[in-house]
Amino acid sequence: MSHAPQPLGAPAVRREGRAKVTGTARYAAERGLPGCLYAWVVPATVPAGRVTAVRTVDALAQPGVHSVLTHDNAPRLHEPDDPILAVLQDDRVPHRGWPVALVVADSLASARAGAEALHITYETTEHDVVLTEDHAGLYTPEEANGGYPAVRERGDFDRAFAESPVRVDVTYTLEPLHNHPMEPHASTARWSPEGHLTVYDSSQGATKVRDSLAAAFGIGTDKVTAVSEHVGGGFGSKGTPRPQAVLAAMAALHTGRPVELALARRQMPALVGHRAPTVQRVRLGAGPDGTLTSVAQEIITHTSTIKEFVEQAAVPARVMYGSPHSRTTHRVAALNVPSPSWMRAPGEAPGMYALESAMDELAAELSLDPVELRLRNDPADEPDSGKPFSSRGLAACLREGAERFGWQDRDPAPGIRREGALLLGTGVASATYPVYASPGHASAHAAPDGTYRIAINATDIGTGARTVLAQIAADVLGAPLDDVAIDIGDSDLPDASLAGGSSGTASWGWAVHKAASGLAERLAAHTGPLPDAGVTVTADTTEETAEKSPYARHAFGAHFAEVAVDTRTGEVRMRRMLGVFAAGRILNSRTGRSQFIGGMTMGIGMALTEGSTLDPVFGDFVESDLASYHVPVCADVAAIEAHWIDEDDPHLNPMGSKGIGEIGIVGAAAAVGNAFRHATGVRLRTLPLTPDRVLTHLA
Template sequence: MTAAPPVTGARHVGEALDRVDGLAKVTGSAMYAYDHGPADLLHAVPVEAAIARGEVVQVDVDSMLKRPGVVAAIWHGNAPRLATSDEELAVLQSRRVSYRGQYIAVVVAETLDDAREAARTLHVQYAPEEHDVGLRADHPKMYRPDSVNAGHPTDTEQGDPDAALASAPVVVDEVYSTPAEHNNPMEPHATVAEWHGDGLTVHEPSQNVTGLRATLASLFGMPPAHVHVVSPYVGGGFGSKAKVHPHVILAALTAKQVGRPVKMALTRRQMFAATAYRTPTIQRMRLGAEPDGRLVALTHDVFEQSSALAEFAEQAAVPSRTMYAAPHRRTTHRLVRLDVPTPSWMRAPGECPGMFALESAMDELAIACGVDPIDLRVRNEPAADPHSGLPFSSRNLVGCLREGARRFGWAGRDPRPGMRRRGRLLVGTGVAAATFPALRAPSSASARAEPDGRYTVRIAAADIGTGARTVLTQIAADALGSTPGLVTVELGDSALPRAAVAGGSMGTASWGTAVVRACEALRERLSAVGGAVPAGGLEATADTTQEVRGRQRYARHAFGAQFAEVTVDADTGETRVPRLLGVFAVGRILNPKTARSQLIGGMTMGLSMALLEESIMDREFGDYLNRDLAQYHIAANADVRDVQAFWLEEDDPHLNPMGSKGIGEIGIVGTAAAIANAVHHATGVRIRDLPIRLDKLVR
């Protein structure tokens, strides 16, 4: 036996530790899903439906099998059956086509070039039907879903908002819209699937390896233990790799059919069809206020789309339930099922589009009342959560607004629009608030003391570029009384203790809680044996289900304030953002370096949302037209001139053992509204429909 290292008094949480996996990533030794190439590998290329609605009548499989290198061509007529009622994942189980781009066949070949050419030339006979891909608020098939994303109630109402609005001295009643937006992480989706007898191994960039394993096991009718999902490195996700998508099922089905390992890598264009996107929204905001800007009524009505295959209702009105005090309030969500792909999670689903509408309306209310936009928000600060009535564990929104105003130079701002110029450039400034819930979900972890004095912590978490592996190393080091250099964190593998999804800004809070509890249990065991580590090592485990699912006594949210300066060319309408600044109240910052990266990244994505991102639907063709990065525009280096992120010191004992709140999503939440508000200040033109294009400013 050897003695465990002595407990140190150092605190490593809070240090700006470099990423522990940084060297592996920059040297290329980090293995991503596509990097794996088992022996006897085949390449599979999916065939996408060329109609938006109808049926596949026939696929010319026979001619494909005569082509050089082609091993198989699979469609509904010859595909193995899956055990599922989930129409979204029932790949090749029906002749029905529910959206353009849906997988209706797959071609398998010895080389990628052969597979691509075969897929391109495969003859498919369709029976097309009339399709409907147009979202509008008055769509006759609009309905009220039972609940919206994350289990929130569809509608809420307090008091009599209609009567309060009718009698309010000041009323803002406007409609705002956001377009469909597509997740575009650096690493495209790719799957390597290999069967070993009755077992399946899948290499897939996943934000939820535990959930993916369970889904695959269910679909193929086998115990979860027979499925192994491997995903140690993920090149970005933004929500698109959190849910199971049809390509993973298709790759596994194909590998089973041909009896050899299969690699399937989606192109960027293919990702625009079947790997999720943010639903477009139409939102009516009504604010009623006293002349001094104090709200008496707030209503927020949201209209959005899902597919004919599955219901996904984004919770865009939910943040309006929490942000501001108003005695009379109502929020509603309505959904229409169209012949389009199923939308899903994209960074800050619900809060991101919903807060664009709310914070734009709050700016309009400030102007109508002649009140400074910051003062207006302060005057409507609630004493407790307006929706639940629970006290906030911590809030500090006012502190974010005040500190942001100081750092940004808000004092002395002339509220009149169109008054500042730099040559031919109109200059404006704007502000918006941000919020995101501070969540946790059950997870498990193990901690092991090794004979050589090191520690190994294992959890099936996902590091999608956020720095999770680094922060969990710091958390474990402190919980063990050790140093980060003596701790190895293993994650991204379904064989490890189960972990919650890397989504909802709850990863670190969920996984960190499990890691702390496992490390505490290990220290107790080491103490019981006098610190001696046996030759085989010593391990302890923890599961946080009971702790996390206890009764909630506080409303737990992160808050922030974003400030933007814009310039608009008076002749062309070209809009630039010279400065973005955010101040956030997000609990304890566990690593300032990775935290700043996340907050700045979120604000950059919010800039992209405000000015550039828009998936354009051709209603006649039934598909998004701009299905590549040449036409779907995202912010580049030249678009981000000066972006800064700061935070308030916040001690919140009601969250988790680390005292942290999620930071992956709050940075995007208020940014688009801050920029739109700044554009109005610069030009006097109110843009209520994103993105802010030239043609909307030059009239």
């Protein structure tokens, strides 16, 4: 291995890669604590109502069963900041799958046997899990997810749209989706005799888990340690603390023993969030040359009865294209469904599917190339705020993508490229994702032997965070990468934000950069050998990250897709997909590429294979395993390429980076859907494009 300094951006390999592929990396449910008990969640089997009785005698008689926690005997919690964590506190059943008991036993098998022997009776009330466009419960919330205003109006949309010579008025419908990371949500909890709680939790942010547990159990944050050393994916579903952490901690408190709790795959759809379904009406008015005069995107979605979460799907329309008149709104109905939450690019992923599909429909109305239509509406300033963009690489991405993909040779006529029973088509769509950064703390330590150690409670959920943060520190220190060690994934390390909102590298990297810069200064000023204890510098980026920027800051991108539609079977398969992204400086070309193609692959799933169905009778999601919830397999992805353009944006953070964890999925499904329409001449306004839907609409 080379000891020469590697420039930031080099394809450094993942530090924990070997540990992961050889199985030595330990996850939350693999701690092997002595005396550990195993817990099994018992989910409600009615869609709404309350628990009237739990008879535990048979369960407790099962060999190996240690105890059964119910709302009658579970430790009382202080009201948690997130209502989904208030488990076993009362008798209500807000949705099917809500935890109504927890069986704790000396083996997983015994816990499950105990769960089967529990007798639970319910009083059921009427339930409703079906979102409709005219649902009586729809209301306009104040805010949508991310703190965005639910409603924004600019100009006079109604008049401008009515007067537009060319109009598109279309409605898209998206089913719920599930994150389904490879590693299920899991926790191992133990209390020390002195009352210190340690929780190994599969989470995207151990500082937040620590704070939530401390609040729920009414103890100081110094009495809780949350560890998320290795995490097998999250895609947002582990971005907020989940019930398994609270339940494991409760059970450990109740039993006085360490307790391990891993959710079963089948329990995940009801307990760890989902992307809410949306019905999206999009109206675009344009002049004959394609210049937009009016843009409206109106969202209908659902939330649960215990928590308001509003998928902010109309928000990207406030960023994307210039138009003097605009309306972006959200309405939501609270149903007896599990609480929706973050799934990779909440808001942007569903919202840009609809907006970018509608742009394709407008291009067809205008007989204008869809790349050209987007270029003609590329604004200088952010439409909604009027702020200048710190950098906006959309046009560059569209042009470079078109060049690389061979877009210029495209015949826009739909339904004419035949290959036997197949119809082929190509599509394009734009991508966008906001730049976020959160405050964080980090420490940088120089040892007398010339090595360095960085510490920050960042989380590596498979992104390569550990690696890129070491690269940032090595770059600042001018040190070989191998001389920089890094500790992350433990709340006893300096506090940091969660891996979410594509902000991890920016937020943590900023703190690491500051600590390492401070250390470099100290070392430069130091003469003679370092003291035995070395030198440590800590940093806090609260001030820098809180500064309001005069700029609108977003990453942009463009997707190009080619699909083959089997006209006999209705099967839609990818031929190739190419994405070009403008996301500031890419800090690790290897893991960066993985982030992009991972997001694009998830977008292929959204377009072609993934969907969750709410069962109107039972109130739960029908697809509850990976055999029925169809994430794309390798054979579905075919040729996939991600490229990026160099973007030198001084208005971001010391590294000059924008987030890249989510933008890969944004717009990807629209590009695929637009390719489907180009292939067949048929516009389907719902996803996924499975054979049942496709065959029904092909002649």
